[in-house]
Amino acid sequence: MNAILNWFAGIGVTTRGAIARLGFATRFLVAVVKASGTTFLRPRLLIRELYHAGVLSLVIVLMSGLFVGMVLALQGYETLVRFGATEAMGVLVALSLVRELGPVVAGLLFASRAGSAITAEIGLMKTTEQLAAMEVMAVNPIARVVAPRFWAGVISLPFLAALFSTLGIYGGYLVAVKLIGIDGGAFWGQMQAAVDWRYDVMNGVIKSIVFAFAVSLIAVFEGYDATPTAEGVSAATTRTVVTSALAILTIDFVLTVFMFRGSVNG
Amino acid sequence: MNKRAIDIWVGFFVAIGVAALFFLALKVGNLLNFKEERNGYELMVKFDNIGNLKPRAPVKSAGVVVGRVEKIRLDPQTFQASVRIHLENQYQFPRDTIATIFTSGLLGEQFVGLEAGGDTEMLKDEQEIKKAQSAIQIEKLISQFMFNQAQSGASAGAGNAGNTNPSAGVKP
Amino acid sequence: MPTRIDKIPAMSSSPTPDGVARSENAGDGSPMIELSEVAFGYTKARQILSGVTLSVPKGKLVAVMGGSGCGKTTILRLLCGQHAATSGRVKVSGKNIDEMSRDELFSHRRRLGMLFQFGALFTDMTVFENVAFPIREHTDLPEPVLHDLVLMKLNAVGLRGAAHLKPSELSGGMARRVALARTIALDPELVLYDEPFAGLDPISLSIVGQLIRKLNDALGMTSILVTHDIMESLKIVDYIYFIADGKVVAHGDVESIRRSTDPFVKQFVNGEPDGPVRFHYPAKPLAEAFSGASA
Structure with a gap:
């Protein structure tokens, strides 16, 4: 009996902790947005962080996109050939990438490549008292350190997701048309007939923007909130990747329900 | 890494990012065709039953996509489905065109098919297609078939005590 | 200012046994x-x-x-x-x-200036940028003036020659002196x-002790x-x-x-x-x- 009560008490404590953290994160987001004026008045800070978050994530995102697209085409062929519908390959590859895989996989890659780096950097600055030093110099570390990284993440991820989808479609094209020998005209034509720019492409972009906000907030919050020790920073970095992944997948489900519910495309 | 190199890289990143967005919108999502579509005209059709027709379903003539379903609502006076379709300007149809709701394949998506008539006058924007054929509902077909079977079965076994109620399995 | x-007097190579003479005024x-x-x-x-x-x-x-x-x-x-x-x-x-x-x-x-325990230098900036940081944040000095000012501060701690280095390239003592220069950057x-x-x-x-006194x-x-x-x-x-x-x-x-x-x-x-x-x-x-x- 007691064991069961303890178990419930454990769940209660965990839930309370989780809700409290969510509250802190929300308050932190408000503080970051309030301090963002400085970031946009001083683009140099933002450009530096765009380089770290965006440019340095390019290689992994482009490579992954290309290979995901190629694998999609190979696997799709296996299925479509049974129904004699291999012309629909373009549709399959493009819709999978634009609606789901682009935003989601790019988001996951971004969280592990750039998000963890942001957390580690901010956490380390906290550990080595660099943030405290700024505060004592009457410089707001949220405006100077956190906000540029947050906005760089928010700007980078939608671009990275679009690049992922583009490279993926190109990879699918390479496999479907150049390797398997499906007619190129049918590949592009069917794709263009089936993919709607407003419905599919825009919704995919909206997804990637929502993910960008979520991952960037998690990354900067975990860094700023990290326990200022070596262990604390490493734990925070891990939390960034895990929480981001969970957040992306949960939000993706919710968004998909609202965006694509009960729709059949022509 | 000096400032200039960072500027160049970030500029490059943003440029290819925007290019990718354009690629998705234009080449994949066919935004250009969409724009042409916007320059088209709209027609009304009334169907008794539209089945599973959805907004944005294609409108085809002789198998070629000529437009899309824009809006579907129920006409409160006639209790018919009022379907608004959007056609591209390059496709003009005679006034006695017949609109039918087809299903691609046995259970596939539904679309509006236009069959051109012989009238010399063409349909104008906001005009109505008078001749319309409703969707074939597979449930109705099946129940009709069952009804016929039951009836023929009943008449065949009329000599026996009336163990079959003709209307038993069928509800209109 | x-x-x-x-x-600031130049660093004497042989300090008196009692450190530096204390100022009376x-x-x-x-x-x-x-x-x-x-x-x-x-x-x-x-x-x-x-x-x-x-x-x-x-x-x-x-x-x-x-x-x-x-x-x-x-x-x-x-x-x-x-x-x-x-x-x-x-x-x-x-x-x-x-x-x-x-x-x-x-x-x-x-x-107010504060020197943190381990210097708390900004690891992503050079020594020069570290010292320039508080000046850039709080003043609108033109670049040449700022440049001279930073070099003067670095000169005061004897590290003018290390301006282009990153904090990771400094020894503990040098890092502390750079932090000292940054602390006094805004007088x-x-x-x-x-x-x-x-x-x-x-x-x-x-x-470092003598620098603090001087x-x-x-x-x-x-x-x-x-x-x-x-x-x-x-x-x-x-x-x-x-x-x-x-x-x-x-x-x-x-x-x-x-x-x-x-x-x-x-x-x-x-x-x-x-x-x-x-x-x-x-x-x-x-x-x-x-x-x-x-x-």
Whole structure:
């Protein structure tokens, strides 16, 4: 009996902790947005962080996109050939990438490549008292350190997701048309007939923007909130990747329900 | 890494990012065709039953996509489905065109098919297609078939005590 | 303002045995900082400070000493307004810090410099950018003026040649000197040093010590030095406060500290392992703690 009560008490404590953290994160987001004026008045800070978050994530995102697209085409062929519908390959590859895989996989890659780096950097600055030093110099570390990284993440991820989808479609094209020998005209034509720019492409972009906000907030919050020790920073970095992944997948489900519910495309 | 190199890289990143967005919108999502579509005209059709027709379903003539379903609502006076379709300007149809709701394949998506008539006058924007054929509902077909079977079965076994109620399995 | 910096005498290669000659004309003696009966604790159960009273006259260099974890760093945090005292008053130039508005606290921090324990240099910037950071953030100086100003500050700590290096390329002593240059970049009136000697070799240690003294006198600053390095402190400071168990247990100028018969001060100055500060953490008598004895 007691064991069961303890178990419930454990769940209660965990839930309370989780809700409290969510509250802190929300308050932190408000503080970051309030301090963002400085970031946009001083683009140099933002450009530096765009380089770290965006440019340095390019290689992994482009490579992954290309290979995901190629694998999609190979696997799709296996299925479509049974129904004699291999012309629909373009549709399959493009819709999978634009609606789901682009935003989601790019988001996951971004969280592990750039998000963890942001957390580690901010956490380390906290550990080595660099943030405290700024505060004592009457410089707001949220405006100077956190906000540029947050906005760089928010700007980078939608671009990275679009690049992922583009490279993926190109990879699918390479496999479907150049390797398997499906007619190129049918590949592009069917794709263009089936993919709607407003419905599919825009919704995919909206997804990637929502993910960008979520991952960037998690990354900067975990860094700023990290326990200022070596262990604390490493734990925070891990939390960034895990929480981001969970957040992306949960939000993706919710968004998909609202965006694509009960729709059949022509 | 000096400032200039960072500027160049970030500029490059943003440029290819925007290019990718354009690629998705234009080449994949066919935004250009969409724009042409916007320059088209709209027609009304009334169907008794539209089945599973959805907004944005294609409108085809002789198998070629000529437009899309824009809006579907129920006409409160006639209790018919009022379907608004959007056609591209390059496709003009005679006034006695017949609109039918087809299903691609046995259970596939539904679309509006236009069959051109012989009238010399063409349909104008906001005009109505008078001749319309409703969707074939597979449930109705099946129940009709069952009804016929039951009836023929009943008449065949009329000599026996009336163990079959003709209307038993069928509800209109 | 920047012209004051060139009054700093060049580093002498052979310092006098007693460190640097102390200036006689620093300040007018009115208290820059006053703490009266200040108490502070992060939690109610664990009080870190319980009634600290001390005052620092303008232009003086004062050391606050005590064992590790006795609350010295907390005093500095109270002085820069990072924490608020639980009770008592913390006054800077006659103004109570707890009553300062956000803007007042901001301008207080702009007139204050703090040297962190391990320098807290920004690792993603060069030495030059580190020193330029507070100037860039708070002034609109044209680039050439800023450049000269930063080089003057770096010259004052003898590291003009290291301007292009990254903090990771510096030794501990050099990093501390760069941090010192950054701390004085905006010519603060009050400088707080948190363990400036921690982890330095004897040579770097005395270089940093003498720099602290010279900068204090040349720039007319008031300085508080939190440290446990008694030998170096005795060479450079004007006055010393000893803190133990959250209270001031002894204070006096260098001579009276050297001659003091107070058992705590004697233990501290001579570095005796046992005395008023116990070697053992409070525990049950040894005989009881051993399992065999209790059986």
